[in-house]
Amino acid sequence: MRIPLLLCYYSASLAYHQQRGSLAWYANLLNSIGHVYRLQGRVEEALRLCLLGLRVREELWKQGQLDERAVGLSQSTLALxxxxxxxxxxxxxxxxxxxxxxxxxxxxxxLAATSNRLGQVALLKGQFEEADTLLRQAEALVTGFDEEVFITSQY
Structure with missing residues (x-):
């Protein structure tokens, strides 16, 4: 699917959920559109949407209407x-x-995917022992559980 068409569908869905008051879906779509903008190199727009989605998710989580996993997803998207x-x-x-x-x-x-990413950050910062610890932690978390994340930690 072409990106402009994808953004058209996302935008229509965003308006629909915003109008209906479906805040969890609204936040999901903000995060997804942010990903698309990121892939297009539209970083400022991507960050703006993801930060807005994060605020919505945090508020819903504080109200007990959303699992904290969604807040983690928004944080991870921003960090990426x-x-x-x-x-x-x-x-x-x-x-x-x-x-x-x-x-x-x-x-x-x-946890494992984020540990891999933190290991990547440590590598880029030249903190090799920290990176090794984080990557081994990721591997231990998913051994026999999530092969995709396991392979990433091996890489």
Whole structure:
């Protein structure tokens, strides 16, 4: 599917859920559109949408209407954007927050994927022992459980 068409569908769905008051879906779509903008290189727009989605998810979580895993997903999305632009300090904090969120709900695949990303940040910062610890942690979390994340930790 072409990206402009995808954005058209996402935008229509976003308007629909916003109008109906489906805030969880609204936040999901903001995050998804942010991903598309990120892939297009429209970083400022992507960050703006993902930050808005994060605020909505955090509010829903505080009200007990949403699982903390969704907050972790928003944090991870933001961190990935920073990481891709080698803004390591800005990437590390939301990755750590995502890790905390995933730990609270016991989301092993998310913990391992985030540990892999934190290991990547540590490598880029030249913190090789920290990177090794994080990558081994990711591997231990998913051995025999999530082969995709396991392979990533091996890479």
């Amino acid at each position: 954007m920073y990481l891709e632009h080698e803004e390591l300090v800005q990437a590390e904090q939301p990755f750590r927050r995502a890790f905390e969120c995933y730990a609270h709900v016991g989301y092993r695949s998310g």
